[in-house]
Amino acid sequence: MKRNPSGKLPKNCFDTGTQFFLSYFQNIMRIRISALAAFLLVFYPDIASAQKAGDVLTPATTRTTLQFLASDAMKGRAVFSPEIDKAASMIAESFKKSGLQPLKGDSFLQSFSVYSAAFKDLSAIIDQKEVPKDNIIVITGAPELSVTEQSGYKIESVKSGENFFRKASELVHNNKNTIVLVDASFAASFKRLIVFKRIFFKRDYSTLFILGNPAMKTFSINASHTIKERRLANVAGILPGRSKKEEYVIFSAHYDHLGIGQPENGDSIYNGANDDASGTTAVLMLADYFGKLKNNERSIIFTTFTAEESGGFGSQYFSKQLNPAAITAMLNIEMIGTDSKWGKNSAYITGFEKSGLGAILQKNLKGTGFEFYPDPYPDQQLFYRSDNATLAKLGVPAHTISTSKMDNEPHYHKPGDEIETLDLDNMTEIIRSIGLSAKTIISGEDTPSRVKEE
Numbered sequence: 001m002k003r004n005p006s007g008k009l010p011k012n013c014f015d016t017g018t019q020f021f022l023s024y025f026q027n028i029m030r031i032r033i034s035a036l037a038a039f040l041l042v043f044y045p046d047i048a049s050a051q052k053a054g055d056v057l058t059p060a061t062t063r064t065t066l067q068f069l070a071s072d073a074m075k076g077r078a079v080f081s082p083e084i085d086k087a088a089s090m091i092a093e094s095f096k097k098s099g100l101q102p103l104k105g106d107s108f109l110q111s112f113s114v115y116s117a118a119f120k121d122l123s124a125i126i127d128q129k130e131v132p133k134d135n136i137i138v139i140t141g142a143p144e145l146s147v148t149e150q151s152g153y154k155i156e157s158v159k160s161g162e163n164f165f166r167k168a169s170e171l172v173h174n175n176k177n178t179i180v181l182v183d184a185s186f187a188a189s190f191k192r193l194i195v196f197k198r199i200f201f202k203r204d205y206s207t208l209f210i211l212g213n214p215a216m217k218t219f220s221i222n223a224s225h226t227i228k229e230r231r232l233a234n235v236a237g238i239l240p241g242r243s244k245k246e247e248y249v250i251f252s253a254h255y256d257h258l259g260i261g262q263p264e265n266g267d268s269i270y271n272g273a274n275d276d277a278s279g280t281t282a283v284l285m286l287a288d289y290f291g292k293l294k295n296n297e298r299s300i301i302f303t304t305f306t307a308e309e310s311g312g313f314g315s316q317y318f319s320k321q322l323n324p325a326a327i328t329a330m331l332n333i334e335m336i337g338t339d340s341k342w343g344k345n346s347a348y349i350t351g352f353e354k355s356g357l358g359a360i361l362q363k364n365l366k367g368t369g370f371e372f373y374p375d376p377y378p379d380q381q382l383f384y385r386s387d388n389a390t391l392a393k394l395g396v397p398a399h400t401i402s403t404s405k406m407d408n409e410p411h412y413h414k415p416g417d418e419i420e421t422l423d424l425d426n427m428t429e430i431i432r433s434i435g436l437s438a439k440t441i442i443s444g445e446d447t448p449s450r451v452k453e454e
Contacts, residue, residue, distance in 0.1 A: 056288040057432045059424045065094075065281040066337075066419050069255070070273035077272060078259025079199070079307050080230060087255050087280075091235040091304050094284045098291035100237030103301060104321065110234040112317045114307070115141060117197045120224035126214045138223040139172055139196045140206035147179070147208060147221045155216055157181040164189055172196050172207050179208045179216065187211060199230070199310045201317075234314045236303040239290055244298045244444050248322065250330040250398075251286050251300065251434075252315070253279030254308030254387055258413060267415040274404070274417050279333035280304050282431045289435055290442070297444040298328060305387050315387035324391060329357050329441050329448055330398035332388040335412075336430045337422035340403035341376060344426045347403045347433075350375045351383030355397035356449035361437035370433040377406045397448040401434060 068074070068090060074083045092108035102108045117140060124131040138145065147153060154176055158167045160183045171180050182190060190211050208221060235255070241247065257272025271277075287302040305314030340346045352358040352374035362372050375382055383389065388398040404412070411417040440446040 059428045062424045062428045066277055069277035070271045070419050072269050076259040076270040077257045079256050088235050095237035098288040103236035103238050108235050108237050110236045114199045114230050116228050117225040122223045124221040126219040135211040137193045137209045141203040143227050145223045153177045153179045155179045160185040177205045181213050182211050232306045234305050234318055239300045241299040242297050247298045248327045249298050249300050249442050251283050252303045253283045253333045255280045255304040256306050264415050270415055271418045273419045274335045274337040276334050278337035282333045285431050286435050296442045315390050319390040324394040324396050327396045330391055332400040334386050334400045334402045335404035337427050341405050345370045347401050348373045348375050350400040355451045357397040357399055360446045364437045380406050392451050395450045
């Protein structure tokens with residue numbers, strides 16, 4: 001080592017030596033760590049899969065999917081429109097790219113028939129008096145219908161103070177020929193019952209709504225309709241499980257919306273970015289995530305339903321294609337694009353107390369900073385208002401996850417429900433947390449208790 005003229009070692013010689021050895025040591029460790037990482041990725045492919053899977057859950061991916069589904073070009077994704085067919089094709093292609101298999105057959109499209117009834121003519125004489133056509137609404141699948149007191153129709157009523165549409169819906173779907181007397185206090189809402197004529201499954205019974213409370217001692221009601229068959233389609237794919245293939249976990253959302261309607265501030269396109277392009281985006285991203293992870297022991301079904309806004313026809317049809325006893329859990333995702341009432345990094349679960357699903361999801365998120373809460377809007381009956389309802393009624397732990405502030409969502413069912421109103425960073429965290437929360441159910445470690453009949 002060279003000395004300076006005074007005979008002392010240079011002042012920085014130890015610093016120089018230390019830096020050399022530190023640099024040498026760091027290079028060696030860097031090589032070893034890289035080698036170890038490569039070894040782990042080769043011999044433990046789940047780590048490699050997890051790294052790839054995490055890459056798909058990004059705000060950029062969220063935005064790209066939402067921009068397609070909720071663009072003005074999709075015209076609100078109304079049922080029977082060319083645009084909803086485009087959405088279905090995009091979803092099917094996304095499922096294919098994620099490595100899913102069609103749930104049944106060779107197509108991701110789960111097609112089925114519905115019917116609609118276009119009014120032609122009506123005449124009614126009740127208790128020897130002619131009744132105005134506007135006071136009777138006939139829900140039927142028969143082109144020609146004739147009903148008298150000898151026809152054997154059961155007579156029911158919707159009384160003042162009752163939940164009008166809930167009671168009407170129950171009577172429309174009771175599978176019996178029924179005459180329903182509607183109290184005059186519901187006169188302003190009576191016309192809205194025609195929604196039941198727009199779409200229905202094939203039916204061999206009829207429901208007649210009559211405004212007022214006639215004695216119904218004698219009556220003759222004749223109605224004519226043009227009955228038309230229409231086609232709808234869910235989109236459904238499956239990622240088969242490794243050891244529990246016959247046990248299913250479902251992620252779902254609905255991809256339809258209201259289409260074009262009454263304009264507000266010059267805008268007539270009801271884009272449905274939050275309702276429910278946000279949920280559909282979540283299903284597509286989770287399909288990609290688990291498709292890359294490839295470690296699910298139970299089979300995972302990913303599905304997007306049609307015609308939720310028209311009465312839940314897509315989920316009703318879907319529920320008939322599977323044995324409810326084989327479904328371990330269903331996580332339906334509805335409107336997660338806005339912050340919940342608790343702020344960011346939170347969401348709620350409808351019907352939380354009705355099964356053990358919510359508690360498991362909460363447990364799996366401990367320490368993550370994300371929180372699931374019970375539904376804060378019990379008076380809204382949300383548990384039975386979304387696509388989870390049909391399977392929940394069959395005992396499946398089927399619940400909806402949402403952040404929608406049902407007492408304060410300014411863009412709900414309005415043209416203003418556009419992507420610019422959503423918090424995409426928070427939405428991405430919600431999607432990531434939904435996937436994480438379901439991990440022990442998908443792995444077969446946890447099985448939630450069933451929904452009990454009320």
